[in-house]
Amino acid sequence: MNTHDPLVIAGREFRSRLLTGTGKYDTFETMREALAASGSQIVTVAVRRIDFDAPGEDITAFLPEDVLLLPNTSGCETAEEAVRSARLARAGGLPDWVKLEVIPDARYLLPDPVETLRAAAQLVEEDFTVLPYVLPDPVLQKKLEEVGCATVMPLAAPIGSGRGLKLRDAIRIMVEQAEVPLVVDAGLGAPSHAAEAMEMGADAVLVNTAIARAGDPVAMARAFRLAVEAGREAHRAGIMEEGSDAAASSPVAGAIHGA
């Protein structure tokens, strides 16, 4: 099997199929080590006003130079707010890639499909590379592809819930019909969840809380890296079909106690 198997988003190649977030780490030092252990080449950040009374540490001093920073539009509840946030980030020197999140719902943090599609169309028009975060909705996926999104990123379960692929059947349909990379984003709690998504044929996964809140985030980052690699390799290798009856692995004939 050809070992050259890059993730290609908007014409750019990445070796790693594990995207990671930078939120919820106890310290930026731990975050830096975990990012390195994850092997991630795409790392998300949020954008917020500076509190001049308590500016705190500057995260960018702890981020590797050789990763693509992916600013998100978290905190935005409408298309207009998301477009404004993306424009601000790009003007200030961040990449023109954007993880588009439009989330009006504080309890389950579920994205607004109508506003997300509106914002995506506008941002593509303005030459952004748009990676929208969505509920697993195969119809919405097609519409986002039509307006020119670079990926579609369905959630596995609510953000930070760690519940795994609760919406696997819808994600499976999206995998089948994807014309741009499909990234499973949010809700993955364990490396086995990430492996399952990759075995199903997802092109990549995005993980934050499951690594940042693990007992040992650096070790967990490594575990997710391995799970994503294993899941991808298994998908490419071709997983056997399930059967309802047993099928012996050893020869049936010639047993020692036989005739």
Add this chain to the structure above:
Amino acid sequence: MSGHVVVNGREQPVGRGETLAALLERLGVGARYALVERNGEPVERARYAEVRLEDGDSLVVARPVAGG
């Protein structure tokens, strides 16, 4: 003429002809990324040193923070 600008909702004095870059420096925002909106419009980073602030300008100054 000196004056005042509003930065993230708070008034800041600015000197005559003070540039955006000088204000950011004075506010201690010398980091890799300071993201600025002036009167509702994003300002290109390459223009920070040439944009001269005017009395009454309203600025949003943001930066990347941890997030997923």
